[in-house]
Structures are given as C-alpha cells and as structure tokens.
Amino acid sequence: MQKASKVILTLVLCLSLLMPMTACMNPISLEKYGYVLTIGVDEGEKKKYEITLELQRELAGAEQNMGPGGVILLSEQGDTIFEAINTLYRRLAFDLSFARTYAFVFGKKIAESGKMQDFFEMSLEKLRIRQSAILLIAEGTAKEFLGGRNANNEANATRVHENLLQSERTIGETSIMNIGTLFESCEGRRFDVALTYGAVDDKIVTDAKQQDIASTGENPIEDPKDKLGGMQTHMDGAALFDGWKMVSKLSAHDTQILNIASGRFNSGSIMMNIDKDLQYVILTKLADCRIGIEMDDGIKADINLTLSITIEQDPTGELGRTWEEKGKKMVTDYFESELERVAKHCQEVNSDAIGIGRYVSKQFNSVEEWEAFCWKDIYPEIEIEFNAEIVLGDIYIAITRQ
C-alpha cells in the first residue's frame, strides 16, 4: 500500500513538473499587446525627440504579410518618450508593452550632442524596460536604420538580435553594451563605452524584394551592380564615447583591435594587411589579457595579451613556413602596432574604451582620493604599452596547408 502511494505521488509530481512545459495559457495576450522590441531615438523637428518603435505584433490573419517574426514600425514626436507614446496611443487599437524591449537605437546626431543623458533621465522602470537592453548608434537616423533593418520582412527580429550577440562572440567586429554598462561608465567614470555602430545601405536588394519582383515574372536583379540579399542594414564598427557623448567612430577592424585591448574579444578573423596586394587572414583567440598599472612616475599602463592564432590565409606561404624565424615577429609587431594605434586614437578623443580606469581605481585606498583624482582629465596623457604574445595553434597545418 505504502509502495503504491509512493508511485502515485511520484507520478503526480512528474505531471506537475510537466505542466510548466505546456503552451501559453493566455494566447490572446499577443493580440492584445504590441510588444516593443526596439526603441529608436532621433532629434525631432517640432519636438525634442522623434521616437520610432519597432513592434512585434501578431495580428490575427496577418502572419502572411509579416512573417513569423515580422515587425511593424511606429513613430511619433515628443519632448519625452512618454509624450510620444501618449500621442501614439491616440491612433492605436492596442496596448504597448515594453517588457520585451531589448534594444535602443540612437541616431548619430543625438549621440554626438550628448542628449542621450537627457533622454535617460526617464524612468526605465515606469515602462518596465530592463537595463539589459542593448544600445546601438545609427549612422543616419534611428528611423532610417530600423526601416532598413525591417526592409527584409523575412528576418525574424529575435534572430536578428541573437545574431548580433553571436557575431560579437565569433567575429568581434561589434561592441555590444547595455544601458546598465552605459550608466556605470557615466556615473563611475572608470571607463567609457564603445557602442555598436550600424549603417543603412538602401541599394541592397533584400530577399523579400527579390521574391516580390520574381513573382511578377521579372528578373529580380534589376541592376547587376546592386548588392543582393540580407537586410539593408549592417554593423559597421563601434561608436566611441566620452561619457554621454559620442566622440568618434571606429571601423570594424579597429573595433576588433579595441576588443582585444580591452579583453572583451573572444575570437574572430583578423585581416592583416601588409601592403595593397598582400593580405593575411588570422583566426585569433584572446587567451589572456592582463592590465598592470604603474603610478610611480606618471601613469603607465602595461597591457599584456596572449593571442592564440590559426593562419587562415597565407597567400605566399611564407608566414607559416618561416614562423619561428620571421613570421612570429611579424604578427607580434603587427598586433602591437595596431593596438597602440587604436589606443592612441582613444586617448586623442578622451574615450577610455579600453577601460584602463578600472585598474587605476584599484590603486587608491580611499573614495575621497579616487574622486579627487579626476581620471578622465589625466587619461589622455598616460603611457600605454602593449606586449602581445602570439601562440600559433598548429604549426604543422601552418606549414603544410598553404
């Protein structure tokens, strides 16, 4: 009897545990709400801001038009985001929910003006937006950027977001940071942020457009010079910030180098251009990054990096064959000079995107001393030295495969 009751209890427990795996219990919620995935912020003409909202909206029977991950865009002007949303509500037949907002896109103009600080005076909690929402800077306006991103309606918005995070890990050409990191950098002043920089290319013939044209019986490629496929937006490096203000822009390659210097780099292929005709491609993994600070005679930051590489493209075959004699020094020198160049540029624009201030703050014993130190005033003058140790992953392949 006791055994039977144990079996019954176990079954009940198993069934109860299975219950959370069933589907949504309130399927009408998607129709009731418009879930805002991304908020675009630009300078408004009549009001302070122009807010563009990218919505995941599953309207009944509208799946064919928008695709399974389809989105729609809404925009309105307002002196605050609340004013813009309130104005938007007048013409909407559903509620807006910000509980799933994962990104903010700021137009370049507003990022350079430093008005992001003013914008973030708003209460994120009031809108249920979490500080984990990532930040992007758009080359033109955020509205154009979001329009370009959604020009290809087949693109699932969630997958686009996931792909962005994945590309930081596997390529390292972007720098994904969220609102929490921006707040920390601006309030703590121990480092500055570098935010992913996106651009629009409206010449790209998207997958959806190709399908539309093909369905009319015409050649989907109108102009052979057009770029084909994908979205009309692409990530193009990183925007450097000094506090709340965007001060410069790094190319995709320089963003990789910055990520290596700051220890954020995971892995990615680095194009090593020796001259116009000679390009090596090196798959690089950041194995170790240590930043040491000396404050005896001025401030000196020693950044010691260990990079594990695999030669992906060696057109002359020289790099692998002469690795010990020549190749290793060539790669080491290349990385050190590139790192120094990018670090120098960061100092010139007073953006501590490498995050040296985090290590400098460790040298202080009291908060009073650290706050009186004014790190950002001293940062452009400090000496930064890089020591890269290059480890070739597989010398046999490097010698034989080319």
Next chain:
Amino acid sequence: MNLREGRIGKQEGLCLAAISMCVVGLFTLDPDFTYSNGNVSYVTLAIAAILSLLVFLLVSACMKRSGYEELSEMLEDTCGKVGRSVISTILMLGFAFAAYDPLARFVQVMHGLFFSGVTYRMILVFMLPSIIIIAWMGLETLGRTAKCYFILLLVVTLATVLAAAGEYESYRLYPILGCGLKQGMQLSLSETVAFLPAFTALLICCKGLNGHKNMRNVGIYAGLISAAICAVIQLLLGMVFTYSELQKLVMPLCRINHISIDEGNIMRLDKIAQIFWMNGSMLTGAFYIYAGSALFSRSFGIRDIRPVVVPVGLLTGIFVLMEFGGVLSKNEWLSHLWISAGGAVFAVPLIVSSLISLFKRNENTEKNYAKGV
C-alpha cells in the same frame, strides 16, 4: 494570559530570527547613507551583527543570572513598573517602525516593478491584513511558517545571485574599504538597526523559545548565519554595481538580474524571487508586530495579545502611509534619525536594564550575605 506564545523549537526560532535579520539587512539599508563614501556594507553589516549579538548575549546572561523568565520581568525589576511601561511603549513603537521599514520598501518596489497602475495604498491594503493575521495567530504560527520559508528564501536568493554569475567584477569594489575606519564604525553602529529588533524580539519570546538556553543558542546561530548571508550578498552586489550606482538604487538585489545582456529564462524569474522576498518581509513585519504587542501586553497587564496586535499593526500601516503621503519625507530628520540611530532605541534600554540588573544582583547578594542568608 493569552499571549498566543505556544512553544517553538530551535529551528523555528532560528529561521524566524534569521529571515527578519536578512530581510532588513539586505533590503532596507538607505542607499544614499550606506554607499555615499564607497561600499563597505559587506564588512559593516557583519560587524553590526556581531555588535548586536554581543548586546543580546549580555542581556541574555543577565536574565539568566537573575532568573528572569522573559524581558518584561527584567524591565520591571530594574526600572520599576512605570519605567517598564515607558520602555515597553518605546520598544513597541520601535518595533512598529522596524516593521514599517521593510514593508514600505517592498510596497514601493511592488508598485515600481509590478503594479504601477494602482496606488501605494491599494498595495498596502493587500499586504497589511495578511501581516496582522499572521501576528494575530501568534509565535508558533510565525515560527513554523518561517521554518517552511527559510530554505525557500535561501534557494531563491542563491539562484538569483548565481544567475548573475557572469556579471561579477572585482574592480567595482574599489577603492576597497575606502570610507575609512571612523565612518566604517559609524556605519556599523547605525546598521545594528537591522539586527537588534530581531534579537530583542527573541528576548521577549524567551518563554516561547523554551527558556534561556534555547533562546541564547537561537540568537547566536541566527546572528552568525545572518551576518554571513548579508556580508556575502552585499559583497556580490558590490561586484555588480559600483558604489555610485548603489547610491541611487532602492533594493539593488531585486535588480541584480536586470543588467546581463545574455538574457535567459532564469533571468526573467526575478519577479518570482521578489514575491518570495516580499513574503519574507511580511513575516518579518508580523514577527516585530507580535513581539512589540507581547511586550506591551505584559507590561500593561493586558491579558490578551489580540487587541494589541491590531493597533500595532495599524500603526505600522500608518507609518507606511505617512511615508507615501509625504509626511515622513517632509520630516526627514525622523527617517535620518532612525537610519543613523535606530539601533539605539533597542540597545540603550536593554544595556541600561542589564547593567542595573547586574548591580542590583550584587546589592541583593551583599544584603543576603550580611543577613547570613
């Protein structure tokens, strides 16, 4: 007397006291006051717990030495009936204020994160009756509920801090202990307000905890466990938020999973964690209301605790309404006084009474010795 005390064991008492101490230590510290000169709370809270434990051990030893069965007996013997009534009233008000603090913070967070469409009063309407009902049911209910709840709270807290594992960075703690020794000690003394109400409540419920020995053990274990939990969680919070950010965050533990880019399902369970912690705060409030009412009833010879529990509970609710009605913010000195010297409300009467009991015992011993007894 119907004090609804019953009898609870070590585990129940330990869980009840530890929940109360941890809830106050983790959720009600004033951010501006605590973090304005750096984050040292992971040290000062542990020191505050030890200081409070020492006060508790002193009073407990005096009670045992003089044979007092519970606190009100000692207060009567050392301060007289009038003194006892005055001290009991002060302590009862102290308990109501100690119960108000976590309650107000959680009403605020529930409003901010869940129910922004309703007023604070509406949220309070749902929380306050539950607290009064638990306090009304007495110590045994409180203790047994706490025993069920303690492990759950521990698991939820552990899951929350583990989910944020990718965000911990040691540089955020720097400058380490940067506020200096003097201010560190000031903070420690002020933070005794997180522990002393629970220790005092244990002294009041000495009988319900099956006597001095059990009460003392419960106090020691609860104090040490809470000190460890508070110190570890504050250290982890300091590794997620810099001191400048912590100054602006109410209940940062509720936000520890809001900053990770890699959002997963576990990160989105933070609201469930908040519900658990809110229940912990309700249990804390009920414990303090019960303890204040028990002391007050004994001191004024009220034979039933229930007519006292309700007004003390309502008083706590009034404090919360005063805060949200702007009365307390207009009289900032009151909240500043509580933050900086709230522990003294409990420590001073207890220490004074203990010292008097020590001298009194010596006098009695000398008199007896002279009489040849």
